[in-house]
Amino acid sequence: MSRPIPFRRDLTFDYGVVDEVAPGLRRVIARNPSDFTFHGTGTYIIGHGNVAVIDPGPALDTHVDAVAEALAGDTVTHILVTHTHIDHSPASRPLQALVGGAIYGYGPHGAGKIEAGVQVEEGGDMDFVPDVEVRHGDVIEGDGWSMECVYTPGHTSNHICYAWRETGSLFPGDQVMGWSTTIVSPPDGDMGDYLASLRHLLERDDKRYWPTHGTSIDDPKAFVRALIAHREERAGQVMAALTAGAGTIAAMVPGIYGGDVPEHMFPAAARSVFATMIMLVNDGRVACDGDLAVDARYRPA
Numbered sequence: 313m314s315r316p317i318p319f320r321r322d323l324t325f326d327y328g329v330v331d332e333v334a335p336g337l338r339r340v341i342a343r344n345p346s347d348f349t350f351h352g353t354g355t356y357i358i359g360h361g362n363v364a365v366i367d368p369g370p371a372l373d374t375h376v377d378a379v380a381e382a383l384a385g386d387t388v389t390h391i392l393v394t395h396t397h398i399d400h401s402p403a404s405r406p407l408q409a410l411v412g413g414a415i416y417g418y419g420p421h422g423a424g425k426i427e428a429g430v431q432v433e434e435g436g437d438m439d440f441v442p443d444v445e446v447r448h449g450d451v452i453e454g455d456g457w458s459m460e461c462v463y464t465p466g467h468t469s470n471h472i473c474y475a476w477r478e479t480g481s482l483f484p485g486d487q488v489m490g491w492s493t494t495i496v497s498p499p500d501g502d503m504g505d506y507l508a509s510l511r512h513l514l515e516r517d518d519k520r521y522w523p524t525h526g527t528s529i530d531d532p533k534a535f536v537r538a539l540i541a542h543r544e545e546r547a548g549q550v551m552a553a554l555t556a557g558a559g560t561i562a563a564m565v566p567g568i569y570g571g572d573v574p575e576h577m578f579p580a581a582a583r584s585v586f587a588t589m590i591m592l593v594n595d596g597r598v599a600c601d602g603d604l605a606v607d608a609r610y611r612p613a
């Protein structure tokens with residue numbers, strides 16, 4: 313086993329109650345806990361006076377109201393969206409209707425893949441359209457803050473991290489989570505892209521991460537290195553299972569994940585192995601008999 317990822321699960325908070333987690337940084341957590349969201353979606357507010365909101369969250373009236381209440385006395389100039397999963401972007405328009413602000417994001421769900429000619433599955437927030445499309449390297453200027461857009465496809469093809477330049481902090485959305493590994497589910501999710509995005513983050517010098525799910529990550533480089541090692545170890549486990557004669561993803565999931573995740577999470581784990589398998593096929597290490605699919609037969613190339 314590689315070194316364990318230093319996950320933290322010691323988050324203290326109350327749903328719907330705004331919390332100043334750092335100078336000029338507030339957070340409200342939505343009541344949408346799940347196996348994928350930990351306690352729920354953390355919506356961030358940047359600055360005081362003229363402010364930005366990052367990831368308004370799920371379509372939950374109680375959460376939209378709580379965020380709007382936290383913003384009483386502020387003017388919202390920007391709403392920044394990291395990506396279009398249903399726990400991140402659907403509250404953008406309802407929140408905008410209450411507090412204003414222009415909505416920024418890479419594009420609709422699947423945008424990064426659709427541009428490359430790949431059809432993506434239903435799922436995610438299919439209604440999302442930003443007011444302003446951003447691209448890698450764009451800088452969004454606010455009143456006393458500025459955010460650099462860091463394009464990080466992999467979890468979704470339209471995932472953007474926002475680097476808060478005045479503080480050296482980064483909002484990594486779901487690219488890096490404080491409490492668990494990230495789901496990478498094809499076709500919109502792409503393990504090769506995801507690993508490339510992690511390596512890209514490693515080249516940066518962000519001092520602290522504020523993920524959407526979980527508490528801050530105060531040693532980001534060590535954390536990202538551990539995430540990369542974990543994914544490489546998983547790829548090694550998949551290769552070993554194939555070499556040992558497991559020809560299908562279903563046959564190898566219990567052996568790879570049995571000790572780590574409960575059985576009801578095996579379908580999600582299978583999507584993750586599928587993402588790894590596609591990467592290995594693209595790298596020429598694995599061959600697939602027929603079309604790439606979660607239930608296809610695979611062998612070492």
Ligand SMILES: [Zn+2]
Pocket residue numbers: 395397400467486
């Ligand atoms: Zn997500």
